[in-house]
Amino acid sequence: MDDLRVWLQKAKNLGQLDQVDGADWDLEIGVITALNWRKPAYHALIFDNIKGYPRGHRVLTSSTSNAALAALTFNLPPNVQGLELLAAVRPKLQEWDASYHKYPVQYVKEGKILENVLSGDSIDLWKFPVPKWHELDGGRYIGTGDAVITRDPDSGDVNLGTYRIMVHEKKMTALYMSPGKHGRIHYEKFHARGEKAPVCISVGHHPLIFRVGNFQLPAGAEYGYIGAVAGEPVKVIKEEVTGLPIPADADIVIAGFSPPGKTRVEGPFGEWTGYYASKDRPAPIVEVERVYYRNDPVLVGSPPGRAPSDSSFFNGVVGSARAFNELVAAGVPDVKGVWMGEAPLQQFLVVSIKQRYAGHAKQAAALASMGRRGAYMGRYTVVVDEDIDPTNLQEVLWAICTRSDPEKDIDLMRRCWSTPLDPTIRKPTNAYFNSRAIIDACKPFEWKDEFPQEIKISPELVERVKKKFQGVL
Ligand SMILES: Cc1cc2nc3c(=O)[nH]c(=O)nc-3n(C[C@H](O)[C@H](O)[C@H](O)COP(=O)(O)O)c2cc1C
Numbered sequence: 261m262d263d264l265r266v267w268l269q270k271a272k273n274l275g276q277l278d279q280v281d282g283a284d285w286d287l288e289i290g291v292i293t294a295l296n297w298r299k300p301a302y303h304a305l306i307f308d309n310i311k312g313y314p315r316g317h318r319v320l321t322s323s324t325s326n327a328a329l330a331a332l333t334f335n336l337p338p339n340v341q342g343l344e345l346l347a348a349v350r351p352k353l354q355e356w357d358a359s360y361h362k363y364p365v366q367y368v369k370e371g372k373i374l375e376n377v378l379s380g381d382s383i384d385l386w387k388f389p390v391p392k393w394h395e396l397d398g399g400r401y402i403g404t405g406d407a408v409i410t411r412d413p414d415s416g417d418v419n420l421g422t423y424r425i426m427v428h429e430k431k432m433t434a435l436y437m438s439p440g441k442h443g444r445i446h447y448e449k450f451h452a453r454g455e456k457a458p459v460c461i462s463v464g465h466h467p468l469i470f471r472v473g474n475f476q477l478p479a480g481a482e483y484g485y486i487g488a489v490a491g492e493p494v495k496v497i498k499e500e501v502t503g504l505p506i507p508a509d510a511d512i513v514i515a516g517f518s519p520p521g522k523t524r525v526e527g528p529f530g531e532w533t534g535y536y537a538s539k540d541r542p543a544p545i546v547e548v549e550r551v552y553y554r555n556d557p558v559l560v561g562s563p564p565g566r567a568p569s570d571s572s573f574f575n576g577v578v579g580s581a582r583a584f585n586e587l588v589a590a591g592v593p594d595v596k597g598v599w600m601g602e603a604p605l606q607q608f609l610v611v612s613i614k615q616r617y618a619g620h621a622k623q624a625a626a627l628a629s630m631g632r633r634g635a636y637m638g639r640y641t642v643v644v645d646e647d648i649d650p651t652n653l654q655e656v657l658w659a660i661c662t663r664s665d666p667e668k669d670i671d672l673m674r675r676c677w678s679t680p681l682d683p684t685i686r687k688p689t690n691a692y693f694n695s696r697a698i699i700d701a702c703k704p705f706e707w708k709d710e711f712p713q714e715i716k717i718s719p720e721l722v723e724r725v726k727k728k729f730q731g732v733l
């Protein structure tokens with residue numbers, strides 16, 4: 261697959277990469293990035309000549325934050341949007357889901373990542389222009405658009421997860437993962453045996469690597485999945501101290517161990533919900549033993565935030581496609597659409613179906629809200645009839661307000677999978693539960709054919725009136 265340098269050149273050729281010179285790692289990179297997404301049209305940003313750092317030590321943001329960049333990264337058809345993009349992504353996900361096991365990593369001895377290797381006292385993570393992204397962040401985060409590589413000590417599965425990484429000291433980072441995430445299960449298993457957990461953190465690479473690290477996939481699927489998207493296995497090097505496979509052509513990789521029982525305060529950090537909700541609390545650490553980087557290294561940043569954000573566009577589309585495919589695979593018939601918007605993502609999941617039998621709507625809603633994509637901090641799942649466009653919030657609200665009755669049509673599920681990032685959970689607590697509401701906004705099944713007639717204007721009437729009143733309409 262391409263390395264990051266080739267990706268940057270391709271993005272530039274497409275007119276999708278803008279360079280920013282002279283920004284400060286202290287908030288300016290973060291603010292410029294956040295304001296970038298609020299422009300009517302925006303591109304990926306490459307920051308160079310960062311204050312206090314040599315030319316060439318760069319930071320990339322917004323790398324997959326619009327349709328053209330997502331298409332470049334995932335080999336998708338260019339220039340498609342909305343429902344059309346959703347329709348293009350669904351079969352791609354099916355193809356990758358079915359083929360990732362055919363792309364085991366390929367071990368190699370040489371790679372561009374070995375251009376510079378730091379060990380012992382020469383290790384200094386502040387060598388890189390690590391941004392402080394949001395004003396109330398508790399530190400500088402080297403890991404946002406990253407891939408944290410860990411191994412399951414029982415099965416040997418290697419996981420890649422995108423988890424935030426704060427730098428504590430020149431040779432120490434935090435390690436923060438929510439309960440239930442694969443990387444966390446891995447270090448918890450090592451720690452339970454009284455052993456230190458090996459960890460490698462890639463913080464500069466082709467954006468595909470961290471985007472797949474952000475996907476909710478079966479345990480240990482990520483490396484193969486990246487290979488399936490790229491159409492060839494990922495080349496990796498066996499890292500010297502941890503033995504973990506690291507991408508051979510990455511830009512920056514940190515390697516070390518998380519010792520059991522040692523913690524440092526991590527956070528607060530601006531999160532994808534739009535809050536600093538998980539606050540600051542003790543979290544495991546990584547003691548760094550090697551740092552690998554290419555000449556003129558590029559750090560890939562993907563700061564979370566209230567949508568629109570670095571990930572919101574991409575996760576909205578791919579999350580919708582994933583949840584749609586899951587429902588179909590679970591055997592729910594006549595699913596017409598599934599949509600999570602950018603701002604709330606799985607917190608407001610809309611499913612449209614053509615109702616076939618009594619209970620069909622509830623079945624679709626329960627499965628969608630508890631599927632692999634929807635389960636983590638879901639909140640509201642709405643089912644609408646096939647005439648409602650699930651991507652159109654106004655239509656969805658109209659359906660909720662005119663076709664459902666709260667007493668009959670809202671069900672609750674309690675003690676579901678939530679997270680320290682859930683703003684509604686008062687911290688501290690030792691168990692992060694939330695509840696789910698299922699809103700059946702379909703016409704009542706038993707008398708749907710007698711439901712009041714909607715006011716519509718027939719296309720023929722529109723045509724006739726438009727023709728007659730050309731100056732007015
Ligand atoms: C920029 C960014 C930062 C993230 N940070 C975290 C994090 O700090 N902790 C966490 O548990 N998940 C975080 N996530 C979400 C995970 O990447 C996502 O849940 C992924 O599925 C985890 O991988 P896993 O399924 O292998 O555990 C982040 C995602 C993105 C895009």
Ligand SMILES: [Mn+2]
Pocket residue numbers: 419420421442477478479480481482
């Ligand atoms: Mn995983």
